[in-house]
Amino acid sequence: RERAREILESDARRGSNRLGVEAMELLDAYGIPTPQGDVVSSPVEAEAIAEEIGDDVVMKIVSPDILHKSDIGGVEVAVPVEEVRDTYEDLVVRARNYQEDATILGVQVQEMVDLDNGVETILGMNRDPQFGPLLLFGLGGIFVEVLEDNTVSVAPVSETEAEGMLDDIDSAPLLRGARGRDPVDEATLVETIQRLSQLVTDFPAIVELDINPLVARPDGVQAVDLRLTLD
Template sequence: SSHTGALAELDVGVDALFAQCGVLRVSSVEELFDVARALANQPIPKGNRVAIVSNAGGPGLLATDALVNLGMNVAPYRGAIKTKLKKAIAGLGTVNNPLDLVAGAGGESFKQALSLIKNDRNFDTIIPIFVPPVTINQLDVAKSILEGIKGTKKTVLACFMGAGEGSEGVDYLKRHGVPVYIFPEAIAKALSLIDIYRRWLERPRYDFKTFRVNKRRVESILKEAISKGEDAIVGEEALEILSSYGIPAIKGKIAFTEKVAVSAAEEIGYPVVIKINKPRILHKTDIGAVVIDVRSNREVKTAFASLKKKITKLKALGQQRFSVSVQEMISDGVETVIGMTTDPSFGPLIMFGLGGIYVEVLKDVAFRINPLNEGNVDEMMQGLKAYPLLTGQRGAEPVDIDRLKESLLRLSQLVTDFDKFSEIDINPFIASSVKGKSKAVDARFIIKKS
């Protein structure tokens, strides 16, 4: 199996379909109703900026941690709003976000704070959190919250933590269209899902691109492989398929002897990488069929002899004549993986993620149903945990994102044009910060069984 096939768990097709169609996926029935009550009663927030007002520091911090961990923005109060809040809550607490009104704060304190925050353009959602003390009337606080947010177009989701069943304050807010949750983490999860939906609604509309390609050359390579009864295309033929569709790939030279390998290395320029070309091996790194950073003629000869000896021991050569591929070595850039697998329900799924030999361990990948447009590609990239590595982390140069995007779109066209491939792996695809240096280093095409 290819890396792409191994990473395509049973549910990735459903996740891809939902992501492309704007369907929110929840993990429980409770979460389903948490999201539904927010969407049914409140407007969709215009952004991910959240203001929290609480009469208890702990729940406020719990809400903040949950929101930030889910990608929401809990920014501090600034400028005029901070000055006004200081005056309004003088003696009750410090002005931070979350805004802690302290335990003794009653309805009037909530009303004053909310009436100011509702007009602050730096926030899209307001979360009032109330932990009822014995001495404070819950209904009075609920009425004050409603008066404080009166006229706002912001999303308001309340939390009455520990209010208990039959709380008059909770019922009052619900009757007036303000959803109330038991715990702040539930609000954070619901908001983060709604924010995904907001971004889906706001996404630009893209057409599907078509590139000029050499389709006939791919047809020829595929026809020859099928006529030989092969179940996969690897090595130089695989890289040639990529080149035929405009996906940049490393140029290599095939060598059947040490002398030819040395000549190829000298022509390419040291350092080089030497891989077993024949026999055909899907996962070369797993058996040590790749030698990197080869820097001299002597090292080329040593690598050639070592790889040939290894294959002889494995008895994998059969009737094939042993050969290696000598390739330029690319040391700078981010290793990514691009691929395709076939889902029995949804057809071809295109994959993109962090690549290299640890791709199946890290599993930082995203799938989308073919065909892809630019919007789909943007979503795949930006959804990765490793996305900052592509945009330039800690002073590093950003990679050539445009070349990476185009390569994914070209692969999408290749998959659309040829339904004979069940799986495709391009691993690694080195994403370089230097224009023209981003290239596929290795590839494999698994042919469907007829």
């Protein structure tokens, strides 16, 4: 919790109340699994991170002015190490084309998460003036707007309530191994909902938060993207 406070304070000092993947450590601090990776501010550093990861990587532009990174070509998946430096430059150029004076914090270099054996879910929070923090869980990724399959619960949630959120969505069978898929690690998913519940309960300054996608897999979960707003 102390670590989370430090992260939030140092990010707030940068002057924006909108944070993105650069605040991923906040999730780490609460035991929510995130892919290996880091945000860097030069092509050479990006290459070094990719070498550390030792495989193809995902690269994302990091800017408080860019909400939907993939909409502006700000996400490149499956980038081989030898293309990391050029990709860094490409991402920055695309961001500048989108908004010339955008604040660019750098580029995130991230381990690839296997989506074939996973389900992209969304786990979020919206602070309601009447009800307090409302947790939202549902189907994520590209399906989020199309299917609108989600459920809401007031934080903090108990283990039973978190389990209930899983039961609530229409796509629950997808998580539980429909059509010969391996069922996802439900225990870790429930634990992750509770951990986020704890985070937003501990920090009233977080008014809005979205992990989209939270990839649920048979061997655990991975928070691949993060966006949050501080008051």
